[in-house]
Amino acid sequence: MELKSGSNLEKILRAGQFAFTGELGPPRGANDAAVREKAKFLRGVVDSVNITDNQTAMVRMSSWAASLIALQEGLEPNYQMVCRDRNRLAMQSDVLGAYALGIRNMLCLSGDHQQFGDHPRAKSVYDIDSMQLIQMVQGMRDGGKFQGGADIETPPRVFIGAAANPFADPFEWRVHRLAKKVKAGADFIQTQCIYNMDKFRRWVQQANDMGLTEKVFILAGVTPMKSIGMARYMKTKVPGMDVPDAIIKRLQGVDKKKVADEGIQIACEQIAEFKEMKGVAGVHLMAIEWEHKVPEIAERAGMLPRPQV
Amino acid sequence: MIVAERKPLEEIESMLKGYRRVLTVGCGTCVAVCLAGGEKEVGILNAELQIARKLDENPIELGAACVERQCDMEFLDELQGMVDQYDAILSMACGAGVQFMAERFEDVPVFPAVDTTFIGANRDVGWYEEKCRACGTCVLGMTAGICPVTMCAKGLFNGPCGGTNNGYCEIGNDQPCAWYRIYERLARQGRLEQIMEIHPANEWRNQTPRTLVQAAYRKRKELAAS
Structure with missing residues (x-):
């Protein structure tokens, strides 16, 4: 088996195992212990952990630094990089540095607009977009060339990830945008949080029909609802999120103390279906500020123990 | 004013490849003043296109019009009734004009004939210099009337x-x-x-x-x- 990066995530996926990835948000401060504390819940529970990059445009510890701390804690990071804060020079140098220090997966994203964060009047960069970032990293790795055309002495051999949101409008266009990301060089895809299963099934079916799932590993995004308030917020306030009323009704239907548990139950049912779904290669669990719950969710979803490859 | 530069003929030709009846529309304001897309430039471009397409044995029928400002819906109304006779519109206005044109005649493909370059001033005949990036927070009072956002290459x-x-x-x-x-x-x-x-x-x-x-x-x- 020829590997592009040799990362654990790549090996799991290429071995045909159902992958399970998690997420870790770096702290709003210089405290490495905060990263280590979150990491300990994820060790041995996920195949790789996404380290977010100034998510929601709030300044946080840099994703490469938090990735290195995660690495020290025995986790395999999936280094996220957004186009909002860096130009192509900074991005390429960060990719080189990240690889040199042991980072083997990365996720290429556009990033939330700075207006949503705590520096709304910052100037955004967007020198290149997420599609071009994927292409650039793929060119660095496989072509051994910088985006400007010069040779790279030691190319960074990273496993290239990208995001997809099957629920954003127009629905008919989403699968074609996925196809563009595959063409740009994405090895794996992590989707937006899925709540509308029916729509997701249709999207994966389209991806299957177009032969995309033979070229890229799709990890279905799952975020368990912690409360009814969170579900309502996701439904009304988060752009591109599709939360059917049935989810909210189901959470409302249980005892107040059992809402979070019901949220996990829904997530587990989703994961059970994804395991059987043609075209889905794994699950990406985004337990937002709920890292300590990940072992329990993984256990209940039957994702443990993680395969060793 | 908005300063623009005519696109190379080859690029315009490639956009219009599949179209046989095209209306070229100039704009009488900024792009006319900077000699990129006024009435005179419409005539020159149409003549160039006519010859090029003839040589390609793919003749084209070109109409010509010029409105006062393509960035004003009122003036675009003048084209109503004329546009129907064409497969496409070639706008010689700045990016604002092209977009208003495309919005006003939504069923017709609209192509840009110029590259909108900058907000600038006229140094000499045919010579323009960028002066403003429209950042929305003018500091010229502090900087002696020289824009650091535009004129400093690093925007310091x-x-x-x-x-x-x-x-x-x-x-x-x-x-x-x-x-x-x-x-x-x-x-x-x-x-x-x-x-x-x-x-x-x-x-x-x-x-x-x-x-x-x-x-x-x-x-x-x-x-x-x-």
Whole structure:
């Protein structure tokens, strides 16, 4: 088996195992212990952990630094990089540095607009977009060339990830945008949080029909609802999120103390279906500020123990 | 004014490849003044296209029109009734005009014939210089009427940087250093205190698509919306 990066995530996926990835948000401060504390819940529970990059445009510890701390804690990071804060020079140098220090997966994203964060009047960069970032990293790795055309002495051999949101409008266009990301060089895809299963099934079916799932590993995004308030917020306030009323009704239907548990139950049912779904290669669990719950969710979803490859 | 530059003929030709009846529309304001897309340039472009397509044995029928301002719906109304006879419109206006044209005639493909280049001033006949990036937070009062956002290649607010080179910018000898000139002019006017304090990080106002309704017309807009 020829590997592009040799990362654990790549090996799991290429071995045909159902992958399970998690997420870790770096702290709003210089405290490495905060990263280590979150990491300990994820060790041995996920195949790789996404380290977010100034998510929601709030300044946080840099994703490469938090990735290195995660690495020290025995986790395999999936280094996220957004186009909002860096130009192509900074991005390429960060990719080189990240690889040199042991980072083997990365996720290429556009990033939330700075207006949503705590520096709304910052100037955004967007020198290149997420599609071009994927292409650039793929060119660095496989072509051994910088985006400007010069040779790279030691190319960074990273496993290239990208995001997809099957629920954003127009629905008919989403699968074609996925196809563009595959063409740009994405090895794996992590989707937006899925709540509308029916729509997701249709999207994966389209991806299957177009032969995309033979070229890229799709990890279905799952975020368990912690409360009814969170579900309502996701439904009304988060752009591109599709939360059917049935989810909210189901959470409302249980005892107040059992809402979070019901949220996990829904997530587990989703994961059970994804395991059987043609075209889905794994699950990406985004337990937002709920890292300590990940072992329990993984256990209940039957994702443990993680395969060793 | 908005300064634009005619696209190369080959690029325009390639956009129009599949179209046989095209209406070329000039704009009588900025792009006419900067000699890129006025009535005269419509005539020249059509003549060039006509010949090129003839040589390609793919003849084209070209119409010509010029409106006062393509960035004004009122003037675009003049084209109503004319547009139906064509497969496509070739707009010689700036990017604002092209977009208004495309919005006004939504079923017809609209192609741009110029590259919108900058907001600039006329140095001499046919010679234009960029002067403003429309950042939305004008600091010209502090900088002696020289825009650091536009004229400094790094857009510095506290210059000049260490790359300033005998009054010129490190990017090349024909580009004056904006901050060197800001310093000189402020010194001559005895106003150097303007730049003694640290100018804080700019609060950018051009990072989202902008709409401006002048104060006197806000009520009118609200009424139109309701």
